[in-house]
Structure formats: C-alpha cells, structure tokens
Amino acid sequence: MFTTSLKALFIAIVVASLAAVPVLAQSDRPFRLIVTHLEPPLVPNSVMDLAVTLGYFEREGVDVELVRVQQTPSALAALQAGEGEMANIGVDALLLAYASGADDLRAVTSPNTSLPFLIASKDNIADVADLAGARFGVGRIGSIDHSLSNLVLTELGGDLDASQVVSLGQPNVRAQALIAGQIDATTLSIGTWASLPDITGLHILVEAADYYAAAPLVNKVNVVPQTVLDTRFDEVVAVVRALIRISRDMADDPKKWVEAMERVLPGTDRALLEGLAPRFATSWAVNGGMSAQDLRQTSTWMQQTEDFSAISVPPLADWADFRAVDAALATLGIEDGLDRADR
Missing domain, CATH: 3.40.190.10 (Periplasmic binding protein-like II)
Structure with missing residues (x-):
C-alpha cells in the first residue's frame, strides 16, 4: 500500500x-x-x-x-x-x-x-461494534488499506467512520503503536501478528478467514x-x-x-x-x-x-x-x- x-x-x-x-x-x-x-x-x-x-x-x-x-x-x-x-x-x-x-x-x-489479513485490537474491544469511538490505525486516510478495512468492517456490521482513524504508515509501525497503546485496533497480516513479541492485552478481533470472506x-x-x-x-x-x-x-x-x-x-x-x-x-x-x-x-x-x-x-x-x-x-x-x- x-x-x-x-x-x-x-x-x-x-x-x-x-x-x-x-x-x-x-x-x-x-x-x-x-x-x-x-x-x-x-x-x-x-x-x-x-x-x-x-x-x-x-x-x-x-x-x-x-x-x-x-x-x-x-x-x-x-x-x-x-x-x-x-x-x-x-x-x-x-x-x-x-x-x-x-x-x-x-x-x-x-x-x-x-495476503492473510486480520484485525487486531485491545482486549476491551469485544466485537466490531465496539470500534465506535476507538482509535483505528491505517496507512493513511484514503489509502487502499483504509478502504479495505472499511469494506470489511461494513460487511461485518461495523462502521469505521464511527472510529477515530489515525494515519500511521506501514504495518510494522501500526503494530508497534497497538502494542504501545497509541491506537486501539488495526489491520495486520497474520505473519506480523504472530511475530509480535508480546500480545498481552491484545486479541484478534476479525480472523483472517472472516476478513477475506468479507473482502475477497x-x-x-x-x-x-x-x-x-x-x-x-x-x-x-x-x-x-x-x-x-x-x-x-x-x-x-x-x-x-x-x-x-x-x-x-x-x-x-x-x-x-x-x-x-x-x-x-x-x-x-x-x-x-x-x-x-x-x-x-x-x-x-x-x-x-x-x-x-x-x-x-x-x-x-x-x-x-x-x-x-x-x-x-x-x-x-x-x-x-x-x-x-x-x-
């Protein structure tokens, strides 16, 4: 992207x-x-x-x-x-x-x-509806990853427009921001998620299979x-x-x-x-x-x-x-x- x-x-x-x-x-x-x-x-x-x-x-x-x-x-x-x-x-x-x-x-x-993408979030976000008002990290406003995340969440009953969308750049930067608590959720590849050194307080909000099903x-x-x-x-x-x-x-x-x-x-x-x-x-x-x-x-x-x-x-x-x-x-x-x- x-x-x-x-x-x-x-x-x-x-x-x-x-x-x-x-x-x-x-x-x-x-x-x-x-x-x-x-x-x-x-x-x-x-x-x-x-x-x-x-x-x-x-x-x-x-x-x-x-x-x-x-x-x-x-x-x-x-x-x-x-x-x-x-x-x-x-x-x-x-x-x-x-x-x-x-x-x-x-x-x-x-x-x-x-690529197998998923949406990772803090543990207190139990479903996509909880993203309303939350900080969601994207590459940049209007980018393909922003649009793709919006499509997936809409298909799953969420609304990214109700979130605070934050432009952060590359996925590894977004992952580190999620770990640091600077954002509440973001889209990552399975590989990026699996390689994170510490996911305490985080979980997978949207599994890769569900992500692809919503946006094939x-x-x-x-x-x-x-x-x-x-x-x-x-x-x-x-x-x-x-x-x-x-x-x-x-x-x-x-x-x-x-x-x-x-x-x-x-x-x-x-x-x-x-x-x-x-x-x-x-x-x-x-x-x-x-x-x-x-x-x-x-x-x-x-x-x-x-x-x-x-x-x-x-x-x-x-x-x-x-x-x-x-x-x-x-x-x-x-x-x-x-x-x-x-x-």
Whole structure:
C-alpha cells in the first residue's frame, strides 16, 4: 500500500522509465523475479523464495534469480529498466502504473492472491461494534488499506467512520503503536501478528478467514512486460507451473512449508511456523491465482476508492494475460477447492 510520498515517487519513476528502452534478458540468461521482501515472508507468498531453494524452478527447466527490493516503486522501476523479467506487486500498483503510461505490463499469475489479513485490537474491544469511538490505525486516510478495512468492517456490521482513524504508515509501525497503546485496533497480516513479541492485552478481533470472506479481493500479482511474454513465453509458463506445483505441495502438507521456512529462516521459532501453517489452509494459489471474476471485482472496487477517484481503471483484458497460467494448467490440471480458474 502506498503512502502519499511513495505514490508520488512511484508515478515519477514510472513516467521517467517509460522513456528508456527495456533491456530484455535472453533465454540463456537467468529469469529474474523481482520481489519486495528482503527475506522469505511468513505468508504463502514465500513460495517464490522456496521454489528457488527447493529446486521447483530448476525442475521446470528455468533458471530463476530473485532480485530483492524494498518497495513496489523500486520493483516497477527495476522491471521497466530491464533489471528483471517479472515482478510481484500489488494490483493497486499495477493499475496506477497502467494509468501512468506503463500499459505494456500484464498480470500473469498470483502466487498468493490475498495476503492473510486480520484485525487486531485491545482486549476491551469485544466485537466490531465496539470500534465506535476507538482509535483505528491505517496507512493513511484514503489509502487502499483504509478502504479495505472499511469494506470489511461494513460487511461485518461495523462502521469505521464511527472510529477515530489515525494515519500511521506501514504495518510494522501500526503494530508497534497497538502494542504501545497509541491506537486501539488495526489491520495486520497474520505473519506480523504472530511475530509480535508480546500480545498481552491484545486479541484478534476479525480472523483472517472472516476478513477475506468479507473482502475477497486479489492483493498481489506477478507482472511481466509484454516484450517478455513475446520473447520468453515458455519461461514464463515454466515459472507459473513451478509456483503452482509448490503451492499444491504446501497445501497438501503444511509441514513442508514449516520445514522449508525453517531451512531459509533458521532463527525462526518452529512453534511460530507450526502455528501459522494451518491458518494458510485456504490461501494457497493451487490454480495460479488468476480468477477473472476476482480480478474484475478487485479493479471495480478499487475504482471506487479515493486513490483511484481521478483515474480510469482499464478493462481486465488490457492488464491481465491468462495464456501462461492456462498453459501451465493444461499440463497440471485444475484442482477444486481453493482459487478458481474461471475466465
């Protein structure tokens, strides 16, 4: 999610980078996947990292190299400058980029369609109705996370407008503010919540499953420039196929995720990982995470938010390309029960 300054920086970078001619990697060079985390995250999105360490990409015949950056604007700038072939970014970032002129970007898969979010609060807030008058932390007023929290609470019978909404920035800052008693509630990922050192006096007000049920929106997608689709399509398919395979393996046996994360994050408490794994049961993108219905619903909802009030969101066919995921599923088949493969 963007802060106001990051949004301005992001648009400036995208517009400037459009003047450059992307330098495309050749098929005998690594396929570079840009991610916006510096180490494997404690969410299903970690399959991108684990597919490297566990050899899933290698077995599909593609040499994937992770390029780590700290924020979405940097990921998009790197992608546009030819420093990577694919990037994992938010759908909001993709649509903002498209509106800024980067109309050659295409979403091709989503290894974790919706990060598992929950609403955490002080113990004295027993249900969403108790948030009236309480201090609720958001990234900033009008941001996507603010709008998403408002949608969830409305669906669950609450009213965020009745709360004192406080702009605090990134989730880790909001988490620390909650611990310090500076706010009464906020939205966090499961991983952020589980990694808090002390949750005395706090509890989960809205569980992740209920949060997603109230707002079944696609949070992140993997995007590639059209030129990469044109010149390295087989490798794009191989990357998508590897991500689907590892997602299915983790969904079938959560212990595999625990053991793999222990390997890449040796200092992480195993009990923490074992507690997280069951909560991801419905989060694995076993069919590539590209439900056309969910993507349309996401873009339609975003069009109604403050960040997109002056931006025309393009139709799905302009920014999503289903060919790679459909080619992967032609080999692997479709699994029922989790993400839909509707078109």
